[in-house]
Amino acid sequence: MDINQIASLVTMNADLGEWTPKPTAITDGVMERSTTIWESTGIDVGLWECTPGSFGARRDTYTESCVVLAGHFTIEDASGSVEYRAGDVLVTPMGWVGTWHVHETVRKVYVINSASE
Numbered sequence: 507m508d509i510n511q512i513a514s515l516v517t518m519n520a521d522l523g524e525w526t527p528k529p530t531a532i533t534d535g536v537m538e539r540s541t542t543i544w545e546s547t548g549i550d551v552g553l554w555e556c557t558p559g560s561f562g563a564r565r566d567t568y569t570e571s572c573v574v575l576a577g578h579f580t581i582e583d584a585s586g587s588v589e590y591r592a593g594d595v596l597v598t599p600m601g602w603v604g605t606w607h608v609h610e611t612v613r614k615v616y617v618i619n620s621a622s623e
Contacts, residue, residue, distance in 0.1 A: 522539040524539060525537040530562045531559060532560040532562060535559055536557060538556045540552055541553050548621035549618070549620075550620075551618075553575075555613045556612050558611065560606065563606055568619060569597065569598070570598045570616055570619075571595070571597045572595065574590050576611070576613040577591070577608065577611050577614075579607060579609055584603075
């Protein structure tokens with residue numbers, strides 16, 4: 507493998523495309539956008555951004571690992587809630603169901619693993 511085969515992106519300045527309404531929004535006006543940096547069988551790596559508001563989330567068929575680059579949010583599920591800010595890392599495992607409450611526009615790097623576990 508050479509340097510031309512390595513997927514990279516300047517994460518804070520990357521163009522993530524057009525804002526679109528968040529399909530699982532609980533509150534009005536929640537918008538999101540994203541771009542894929544790299545993908546292979548069962549793996550998707552990219553950047554995602556979301557505006558303030560609340561939305562439901564399910565990880566029925568995949569595990570998602572994230573590094574928060576900017577913003578502030580809380581996720582909650584039946585067991586409680588946790589706040590996240592820039593620099594934090596989180597994993598929502600396959601089977602997880604909860605709600606995100608975005609307090610300040612969030613930008614994250616994500617890795618989605620949909621390979622069988």
